[in-house]
Amino acid sequence: MPGWPLWRGGRLWETESMTWEGPKPISRVVEGLSRLPGIGPKTAQRLTYYLLRASREQVGELADALRDLKDNVKLCSTCFNISDQDPCHICTNPRRDQSTICVVEEPLDLVAIERTARFGGVYHVLHGAISPMDGIGPDELRIRPLISRLGPGTKVQEVILATNPNLEGDATAMYITKLVEPLGIKITRLARGLPIGGDLEYADEITLGNAFAGRS
């Protein structure tokens, strides 16, 4: 192998506008993408080089959409879902049943429920769950506005607690139950049992235990 004496003195690539990833415009995108969760530097690089070959329209559209995301998305002041209008499309939809509120932790939980097409009521997004370990108490969540929605003159007849089936979700559901019970409004929780398509043999013991307890 030939030696490159001049090169041995230092790193050739480390000039002001050139890094491992290549020229500045490229390393900027690599860096931006690799800050996203689950995207490492290798994937970020692969995506960037893909974008380099993609059409100007595709890349421009993505850039515009990102700008738009920050400029045009707000929280619905009623249900605290993410929306481009306030109140949101679900809260203002006359075909949604205003007497049933489904309480979820995150906007993505709402999306998952909408996808089932099995729920026709409205939502309330807490934006988290009670987690003393992470320093998140009831006041960090949108619990107070939920209680306000259930005050005097409310149309709400049922609150479905659809928090996650884990420690934090259960604690949150319990906390809300204590606040809502005195108001005389029906409270339900999502059923727990075996997931469809699952194999009994591979179900964890808690899921299987819940499935026994909830048999009908």
Place this chain on the structure above:
Amino acid sequence: MPGWPLWRGGRLWETESMTWEGPKPISRVVEGLSRLPGIGPKTAQRLTYYLLRASREQVGELADALRDLKDNVKLCSTCFNISDQDPCHICTNPRRDQSTICVVEEPLDLVAIERTARFGGVYHVLHGAISPMDGIGPDELRIRPLISRLGPGTKVQEVILATNPNLEGDATAMYITKLVEPLGIKITRLARGLPIGGDLEYADEITLGNAFAGRS
């Protein structure tokens, strides 16, 4: 489970500005991201909701970087590497050895070689490999400009063929060899053998066979 009679008539979520993914600004980003290779709709959604919570600066920086990528990246007219200037940083770097050209298929191959910090010469990027199956012949690649770089009065003394160690890469290397040999310039190829950190037991038979043939 209560029935939502009004809702049973149609899909509640399918209004003009609301899709499965949520309001329009969100679904635009989800759509844009899910068009990237290796990013499915679920990942795109997760990334989008992450971006919603990210700082305005972070999202703005990514959007700007994407714009910049298309506006400020060009091909070096000498080596055809991707760069923000022409000729590129490597071709104009006085510390690079202009007498050795390393021929690679893609810009990312160049990045991989730069990362080894073991090569101090210059490059030539073919932008692909000969692949009759995909309708890519020598004329679709930057082979002609490579030959021009080796013409009368050239300083080049060695051409390292660093095409991929597969059928297409080998065909491309063979084709270039035939063109360069008559010019009396030294041609070398990257060594083939066992990858470092690999286990002999798990090496495929072709790699192992190459390692035997190339023993020294």
